[in-house]
Amino acid sequence: MIKDITIGQYFPGNSFLHRMDARMKIVLTLALIVGIFLCRSLVSIAVVVAVTFALIFVSGVPLKMVLKSIKPLAIIVAFTAVLNIFYIRGGTTLFEWRFLHITSKGLFTAFFMVVRIICLVIISSLLTYTTTPTVMTDAIESLLSPLKIFKIPVHTLTMMMTLALRFIPVLVDEVDRITNAQKARGADFDSGGLKEKVKALVPIIVPLFVSSIKHAFELADAMECRCYVDGKGRTRMKKMKLSFKDFIALLVVAVIFAGIILCNIYFKKVV
Amino acid sequence: MDNAFIKFNNVTFSYTVDEETGQRIKPALKGISFEIPKGQFIAILGHNGSGKSTAAKMMNGLVIPDEGEVTVDGIPTSDEKRIIDIRKKVGMVFQNPDNQLVATIVEDDVAFGPENLGVEPAEIRKRVDDALKAVGMYEFKDREPHKLSGGQKQRVAIAGAIAMQTECIVMDEPTAMLDPRGREEVMKTIKMLRDELGVTVILITHYMDEAVKADRVLIINSGKAVADGTPREIFKDVELIKSLGLDVPQATELAYRLNKLGYKIDYSVLDEKECADAILRLAGVV
Ligand SMILES: Nc1ncnc2c1ncn2[C@@H]1O[C@H](COP(=O)(O)OP(=O)(O)OP(=O)(O)O)[C@@H](O)[C@H]1O
Numbered sequence: 272m273i274k275d276i277t278i279g280q281y282f283p284g285n286s287f288l289h290r291m292d293a294r295m296k297i298v299l300t301l302a303l304i305v306g307i308f309l310c311r312s313l314v315s316i317a318v319v320v321a322v323t324f325a326l327i328f329v330s331g332v333p334l335k336m337v338l339k340s341i342k343p344l345a346i347i348v349a350f351t352a353v354l355n356i357f358y359i360r361g362g363t364t365l366f367e368w369r370f371l372h373i374t375s376k377g378l379f380t381a382f383f384m385v386v387r388i389i390c391l392v393i394i395s396s397l398l399t400y401t402t403t404p405t406v407m408t409d410a411i412e413s414l415l416s417p418l419k420i421f422k423i424p425v426h427t428l429t430m431m432m433t434l435a436l437r438f439i440p441v442l443v444d445e446v447d448r449i450t451n452a453q454k455a456r457g458a459d460f461d462s463g464g465l466k467e468k469v470k471a472l473v474p475i476i477v478p479l480f481v482s483s484i485k486h487a488f489e490l491a492d493a494m495e496c497r498c499y500v501d502g503k504g505r506t507r508m509k510k511m512k513l514s515f516k517d518f519i520a521l522l523v524v525a526v527i528f529a530g531i532i533l534c535n536i537y538f539k540k541v542v
Numbered sequence: 543m544d545n546a547f548i549k550f551n552n553v554t555f556s557y558t559v560d561e562e563t564g565q566r567i568k569p570a571l572k573g574i575s576f577e578i579p580k581g582q583f584i585a586i587l588g589h590n591g592s593g594k595s596t597a598a599k600m601m602n603g604l605v606i607p608d609e610g611e612v613t614v615d616g617i618p619t620s621d622e623k624r625i626i627d628i629r630k631k632v633g634m635v636f637q638n639p640d641n642q643l644v645a646t647i648v649e650d651d652v653a654f655g656p657e658n659l660g661v662e663p664a665e666i667r668k669r670v671d672d673a674l675k676a677v678g679m680y681e682f683k684d685r686e687p688h689k690l691s692g693g694q695k696q697r698v699a700i701a702g703a704i705a706m707q708t709e710c711i712v713m714d715e716p717t718a719m720l721d722p723r724g725r726e727e728v729m730k731t732i733k734m735l736r737d738e739l740g741v742t743v744i745l746i747t748h749y750m751d752e753a754v755k756a757d758r759v760l761i762i763n764s765g766k767a768v769a770d771g772t773p774r775e776i777f778k779d780v781e782l783i784k785s786l787g788l789d790v791p792q793a794t795e796l797a798y799r800l801n802k803l804g805y806k807i808d809y810s811v812l813d814e815k816e817c818a819d820a821i822l823r824l825a826g827v828v
Pocket residue numbers: 557558569570588589590591592593594595596597
């Protein structure tokens with residue numbers, strides 16, 4: 272299960288989205304997310320859904336893979352929906368039984384919440400599907416570089432992020448290995464109450480901790496061997512450059528944004 | 543020898559310090575001295591714990607001697623200000639590929655070294671592609687390292703060292719995780735590095751068949767250099783090699799055992815062909 276986490280999962284390709292500058296992609300993704308939350312009318316939410324599907328199509332990432340990224344959220348989405356349905360009051364009452372009320376506003380709010388969360392997750396996972404983690408951290412570094420004025424070690428932070436992304440799968444494998452090794456020695460992880468189960472984790476966590484430190488030392492050696500000092504004087508193989516298509520994308524997103532706001536103004540607001 | 547590239551001069555080093563006396567105990571290297579000239583392909587042998595990895599880490603200043611001195615192209619590794627100059631000359635590949643790969647995409651990892659050196663982007667691209675082709679991993683350039691096999695990861699690590707275009711590459715058991723075919727490819731890569739690019743290669747290995755291909759073999763035993771010479775000179779002395787806890791190449795082993803059985807066969811042979819020739823010579827066929 273733990274292996275299915277999709278952080279920084281890149282889907283190789285050569286689509287418009289793949290070729291866009293990562294900085295622009297991040298900024299526009301954030302803009303779209305803001306747009307999603309500005310939706311008030313049914314027409315504007317329809318626009319958002321259409322845009323989301325258009326983006327999936329443009330990215331060339333298989334629909335199935337995109338949907339996989341929503342699956343872990345199903346429970347949260349369902350839970351929010353139910354809460355909204357029963358708690359929000361307003362509009363016409365459709366159903367009433369003792370303390371339970373379902374109102375039209377509650378239904379709309381729940382519907383908007385579900386659509387918003389799904390679109391948000393799809394759009395942000397498209398960002399990671401079309402951007403390699405290295406490029407992503409480079410872009411974040413570049414976007415955050417103004418913070419250097421405040422003496423914030425932006426490069427170090429983004430390097431830590433890269434290394435964390437690199438080592439998550441290594442540590443996941445390690446957990447598997449240690450668990451199996453302890454099982455082979457007779458450890459029992461499945462029976463007993465909560466207390467026993469937590470106790471049983473100790474023989475996994477301690478070796479994991481030791482091996483993480485060992486990884487860290489060896490990695491530091493390897494990085495030193497490859498002349499890593501800090502961000503100063505480093506060049507990049509993949510140079511970031513804004514190009515014509517990035518401005519087209521900017522224009523498109525601006526139009527979408529304006530569209531959402533206009534729809535809010537000219538069509539009936541339901542939430 | 544004045545053209546020595548790497549020079550160990552009476553080097554002593556120990557990892558552990560005695561808690562009571564504050565003295566360094568259980569030295570990993572005990573007054574070892576040797577020189578490696580430019581362009582040589584040298585194999586370092588020795589049983590587990592003999593100090594090979596420690597010696598390797600001294601060659602680019604990861605470990606600094608307690609006593610004695612290591613110099614690289616005339617620069618002492620203890621000179622902290624010039625350590626980057628040393629690391630620009632000596633690349634390193636370790637045994638465990640998992641802990642050497644930094645980036646989340648293969649080609650980005652190979653680019654890591656040249657990026658640190660401040661090489662121009664176009665030039666990095668070229669070096670990365672060339673290095674990946676040299677180790678036969680070009681098709682994997684967009685993959686994630688954790689989805690590669692151990693041997694494939696190791697080849698990426700070697701590509702990372704090649705892309706830095708150092709004058710010398712130290713490899714600490716790079717083939718320990720590889721299958722026979724992967725080992726053969728690494729050996730081919732080493733040969734290419736030495737013959738075509740003139741890179742000095744230091745190979746630490748437990749495989750005698752790899753050591754045979756080197757220009758020179760150095761055997762370390764409990765922190766001291768105990769034998770040094772061409773593979774032929776070294777493996778001739780089968781008893782000595784065995785007493786050091788090592789094996790001789792299989793062909794040598796066969797000839798040696800035949801000799802023990804009473805066949806007057808010359809066992810200073812290094813590969814199958816020489817062995818067969820020696821047998822034929824004994825039989826009077828040639
Ligand atoms: N980080 C360390 N801390 C303490 N002792 C160490 C450390 N690394 C190595 N040693 C000790 O130093 C000695 C030499 O180790 P070294 O790793 O150089 O051996 P090696 O020849 O590379 O062995 P192998 O063939 O197993 O790789 C060993 O006795 C080992 O126990």
